[in-house]
Amino acid sequence: xxxxxxxxxxxxxxxxxxxxxxxxxxxxxxxxxxxxxxxxxxxxxxxxxxxxxxxxxxxxxxxxxxxxxxxxxxxxxxxxxxxxxxxxxxxxxxxxxxxxxxxxxxxxxxxxxxxxxxxxxxxxxxxxxxxxxxxxxxxxxxxxxxxxxxxxxxxxxxxxxxxxxxxxxxxxxxxxxxxxxxxxxxxxxxxxxxxxxxxxxxxxxxxxxxxxxxxxxxxxxxxxxxxxxxxxxxxxxxxxxxxxxxxxxxxxxxxxxxxxxxxxxxxxxxxxxxxxxxxxxxxxxxxxxxxxxxxxxxxxxxxxxxxxxxxxxxxx
Amino acid sequence: xxxxxxxxxxxxxxxxxxxxxxxxxxxxxxxxxxxxxxxxxxxxxxxxxxxxxxxxxxxxxxxxxxxxxxxxxxxxxxxxxxxxxxxxxxxxxxxxxxxxxxxxxxxxxxxxxxxxxxxxxxxxxxxxxxxxxxxxxxxxxxxxxxxxxxxxxxxxxxxxxxxxxxxxxxxxxxxxxxxxxxxxxxxxxxxxxxxxxxxxxxxxxxxxxxxxxxxxxxxxxxxxxxxxxxxxxxxxxxxxxxxxxxxxxxxxxx
Numbered sequence: 001x002x003x004x005x006x007x008x009x010x011x012x013x014x015x016x017x018x019x020x021x022x023x024x025x026x027x028x029x030x031x032x033x034x035x036x037x038x039x040x041x042x043x044x045x046x047x048x049x050x051x052x053x054x055x056x057x058x059x060x061x062x063x064x065x066x067x068x069x070x071x072x073x074x075x076x077x078x079x080x081x082x083x084x085x086x087x088x089x090x091x092x093x094x095x096x097x098x099x100x101x102x103x104x105x106x107x108x109x110x111x112x113x114x115x116x117x118x119x120x121x122x123x124x125x126x127x128x129x130x131x132x133x134x135x136x137x138x139x140x141x142x143x144x145x146x147x148x149x150x151x152x153x154x155x156x157x158x159x160x161x162x163x164x165x166x167x168x169x170x171x172x173x174x175x176x177x178x179x180x181x182x183x184x185x186x187x188x189x190x191x192x193x194x195x196x197x198x199x200x201x202x203x204x205x206x207x208x209x210x211x212x213x214x215x216x217x218x219x220x221x222x223x224x225x226x227x228x229x230x231x232x233x234x235x236x237x238x239x240x241x242x243x244x245x246x247x248x249x250x251x252x253x254x255x256x257x258x259x260x261x262x263x264x265x266x267x268x269x270x271x272x273x274x275x276x277x278x279x280x281x282x283x284x285x286x287x288x289x290x291x292x293x294x295x296x297x298x299x300x301x302x303x304x305x306x307x308x309x310x311x312x313x314x315x316x
Numbered sequence: 317x318x319x320x321x322x323x324x325x326x327x328x329x330x331x332x333x334x335x336x337x338x339x340x341x342x343x344x345x346x347x348x349x350x351x352x353x354x355x356x357x358x359x360x361x362x363x364x365x366x367x368x369x370x371x372x373x374x375x376x377x378x379x380x381x382x383x384x385x386x387x388x389x390x391x392x393x394x395x396x397x398x399x400x401x402x403x404x405x406x407x408x409x410x411x412x413x414x415x416x417x418x419x420x421x422x423x424x425x426x427x428x429x430x431x432x433x434x435x436x437x438x439x440x441x442x443x444x445x446x447x448x449x450x451x452x453x454x455x456x457x458x459x460x461x462x463x464x465x466x467x468x469x470x471x472x473x474x475x476x477x478x479x480x481x482x483x484x485x486x487x488x489x490x491x492x493x494x495x496x497x498x499x500x501x502x503x504x505x506x507x508x509x510x511x512x513x514x515x516x517x518x519x520x521x522x523x524x525x526x527x528x529x530x531x532x533x534x535x536x537x538x539x540x541x542x543x544x545x546x547x548x549x550x551x552x553x554x555x556x557x558x559x560x561x562x563x564x565x566x567x568x569x570x
Contacts (some may be wrong), residue, residue: 003433003434006433006434006437007431007432007433007434010432010437011431011432172430175429175430175432176426176429176430179423179426179429179430179436179440180416180419180420180423180424180429180439180440180443181420181421181423181424181425181426181429182420182426182429183409183413183416183417183420184417184420184421186406186409186413186417187406187409187417187420190405190406190407190408190409191404191405191406191407193368193388193404194400194404194405194406195406195417196387196388196389196392197366197388197389197392197397197398197400197404198389198392198417198418198420198421198479198482198483199389199392199393199418199420199421199483200389200417200420200421201387201389201421202389208426302408
């Protein structure tokens, strides 16, 4: 049983952090006003989205523009789980998130297998098409509200659940890609032919990246649905995918901590710019351009923020 | 029976036959050279062995089993590793990480890494030691954490060899390892290749244009021209072969 003890010891800090986040969530809902709390929760959801897309785009190098599609599948399927079964207790949330995540993962698998023969721009176009198809299908499905949107979803998610998921997502992806086997993901981004010559089954890893990335996007969708309580296909357009891509690029392709940081900045920025009224999005865009000009390889430039290796290439 | 055997392999691209009826054998511990004028089909031969292409006719065997038609990663897992003519390192990864990629397929399950099981801890420690050892053997110890793209040309070539060795090969294919290196580096490389053969008991198949180096290094040489084997044998015999001289210099004028 020393194996179980070892696993428990290695994962103890994570468990402590998760419990702390849960408790913090209980406190925050009491002390923070609704507006700030909403921003903080949306940051958490965007962190999950950015990190999961980073696995596909930044780390494995497969340029995907369909992340809003996975987000939508997760949001609608998990909302359907609680709505149609009539679950309204917080205990149902893990189930709903799991359904959302798995539905999105299946979609990731289904998209991954045929489209991964494509590279670069072609893959981007195919995934963009996928995202739009998902949106249009939902828009025309009356069972989930169609053009009216889907309302009345029980509010089950909040700070605690969102940040617990974000922490789990980041830790899982970190351990995955910074393990010795996981270097394969980076190798595929760097040079696919050379990676295959190293004995790496590149197709398998690309599909895995798509499936895991889609799973977490689906979880983020489930959280969004159960935090806002209302879903409409307008929130899952091509622009939403682009927004997530911007977070990944701004954070530095391949940097998990960088994209989390970028997700936070890009969620707060539009709120801070409210003084600009109608010029808000112009200022936002100008700031983005300014950041990319001064830090052309993103905020973190592919490095990770970590205690051990502030100055070295990704921590291993 | 040699570890790696090509049996009358043919590969055509449309109307062009790039490799015609080529047979070749490399066993563990052997140093075999492949030479030929530009466009003779040498690199295509390497691509054929490593699964980039499948032969139209003929068979390729590793340890007696057919490998033609298998994807590249499977062939590498059977014990064939290669370097590339134009260096193909993972440019933004450190020297250490480049070598680690070679171990990746044998580095335990991803599940163990995600759950941080004891097995993952053991694997991590074991492979870290092996990576450092390979870097040291190829004089890259002091460049361990530098991005591959920042290394000198010679160091990049050595790193490619270290990375190939990390896959645990029985036979190593080197595609023009001395291209663009200085005479001094060539001498050093010759000694290094011999040492690798002795130390790891490797079979080494080497494409090279530097005649002095390949004649000095190899026990057997296969000469390709227009995709066909025009000569095969000991360096001393190949050097005097009339067809080889003609292939390189053109036929004697009447």
